Amino acid sequence: MEKNKSSLIIKIITTVTFSAMVIANALANALPINGLNTGEVSAAYPNLFARQAGPLQSGDSSTCCWQDIHCTLES
Secondary structure (H helix, E strand, O other), X not given: OHHHHHHHHHHXXXXXXXXXXXXXXXXXXXOOEOOEOHHHHHHHOOOOOOOOOOOOOXXXXXXXXXXXXXXXXXX
């Protein structure tokens, strides 16, 4: 019984933190700080983690990267 209770608590915590992450990401893009959204800040600094936008991709490289992360977490 104790194992089922701890499993349920972990599922609830995971769901709440995932929801908070999605909401925080949406707010970061909807309410840009200093007129820059997340993708524009990411594009301003070169890095090896975000893909470069190519002919088959639309949007900035940060958006593509975060879409991949969110789709992986949701599945």
